[in-house]
Amino acid sequence: MNIEIREETAGDHAGIREVNRLAFEGEEEALLVDRLRAQGLVVASLVAVAEDRVVGHILFSRLPIETPEGAVEAVALAPMAVRPEMQRSGIGSGLVRRGLEVARRRGEAIVIVVGHPGYYPRLGFSAQLAGRLSGPFSGDVFMALELIPGALDGVTGIVRYPEAFGLDEQPAPDRKPA
Numbered sequence: 001m002n003i004e005i006r007e008e009t010a011g012d013h014a015g016i017r018e019v020n021r022l023a024f025e026g027e028e029e030a031l032l033v034d035r036l037r038a039q040g041l042v043v044a045s046l047v048a049v050a051e052d053r054v055v056g057h058i059l060f061s062r063l064p065i066e067t068p069e070g071a072v073e074a075v076a077l078a079p080m081a082v083r084p085e086m087q088r089s090g091i092g093s094g095l096v097r098r099g100l101e102v103a104r105r106r107g108e109a110i111v112i113v114v115g116h117p118g119y120y121p122r123l124g125f126s127a128q129l130a131g132r133l134s135g136p137f138s139g140d141v142f143m144a145l146e147l148i149p150g151a152l153d154g155v156t157g158i159v160r161y162p163e164a165f166g167l168d169e170q171p172a173p174d175r176k177p178a
């Protein structure tokens with residue numbers, strides 16, 4: 001099947017909601033996408049399309065890291081969703097790779113993800129790189145990637161997820177990823 005990966009258009013919004021509902025078996029991530037879009041926090045939102053239907057989606061949004069020297073700009077990769085019957089055929093990895101390219105072209109330097117430790121490292125993410133960052137997540141699910149090599153050198157700080165994510169302000173070390 002021919003899969004096209006491209007940036008979202010207004011005509012994709014309903015399909016994006018649907019793919020998130022199906023993949024996550026609930027409304028939460030679909031609503032998160034709507035909130036991030038409404039609040040102007042989206043850096044890149046890409047869809048995978050097959051036969052005119054959205055079969056996958058990935059979103060990158062603004063995520064400042066608060067440091068003693070001031071804010072360091074980063075982006076969050078979340079959420080990402082592929083229609084259940086089409087998972088494990090490379091669509092998710094294609095979305096990540098293309099999304100990282102778009103973010104790099106837009107001048108972004110750091111990407112943070114909270115996700116499966118068996119999946120994201122093969123796409124270049126590392127929990128070790130996120131080791132000096134704190135936030136509502138920690139451990140091997142909390143990973144970072146540098147789009148500009150060395151962007152995280154010497155960066156120690158707190159990742160501040162926008163309110164749209166509905167996370168508590170206080171760090172919760174045992175929290176599991178969404």
Ligand SMILES: CC(C)(COP(=O)(O)OP(=O)(O)OC[C@H]1O[C@@H](n2cnc3c(N)ncnc32)[C@H](O)[C@@H]1OP(=O)(O)O)[C@@H](O)C(=O)NCCC(=O)NCCS
Nearest residue numbers: 023079080081082087088089090091092093115116118119
């Ligand atoms: C995670 C997700 C987007 C990956 O998309 P995909 O198109 O299936 O990914 P790919 O085909 O590129 O890669 C497949 C790999 O993803 C990993 N993977 C997929 N789902 C996984 C899961 N639930 N748990 C652990 N690893 C998973 C596996 O490592 C798999 O590799 P394998 O087949 O060699 O074991 C998709 O499975 C999905 O929509 N899951 C439900 C929603 C979700 O959990 N989103 C991520 C959190 S934001």
